[in-house]
């Protein structure tokens with residue numbers, strides 16, 4: 063399974079999963095159809111699945127148009143998103159599995175950004191290889207999604223599920239927000255050397271117009287304050303020793319940043 067990253071709208075990423083052997087593809091969160099159709103055409107592959115993480119238009123905006131061209135493609139989304147994802151046919155819950163290219167992905171229910179958000183995790187197909195996590199707007203490189211329909215407690219539970227995956231997991235989040243996220247992270251965790259180093263790297267990448275997605279889960283655990291609600295430094299900065307309260311205050315502060 064090859065993974066292609068297609069930039070869309072102002073800062074979205076659409077991910078195209080491609081299986082050259084069977085000449086099929088699946089797409090994760092098609093914000094728009096155009097770049098997907100162009101890539102499918104270029105690669106000469108047929109779209110068989112649309113994996114949506116949540117109902118926001120910059121994640122499902124391309125569904126209808128893609129279905130016009132590939133009416134047999136199956137549209138997957140969370141069971142709680144029923145009625146909100148165009149063309150949805152499969153209603154996934156925690157523990158469900160989906161298949162593509164001989165790989166099986168686990169579905170995680172990760173509410174917080176929205177009440178129905180799910181994530182897809184493809185475990186490694188060979189020992190030593192990384193797993194691939196498609197987490198939509200739940201976990202970002204250096205940050206996390208806003209809480210539009212969920213509570214800090216829900217988001218902490220959701221992020222805990224993702225944080226528990228192997229360190230070498232590749233995190234394919236849906237937006238290029240990394241630089242701004244790390245700028246914020248430095249305001250609450252300024253002495254973290256891993257964070258300082260990552261900020262320098264990301265600054266360079268962005269100056270060269272390079273994508274910072276995917277990132278490594280190990281890096282997120284070291285530098286992303288939204289996975290570090292147990293860190294004494296972050297807790298001190300937020301004036302709380304309670305993980306959920308620490309997370310909630312952190313999210314509130316970021317909303318104003």
Ligand SMILES: [Zn+2]
Pocket residue numbers: 116118175199
């Ligand atoms: Zn969203």
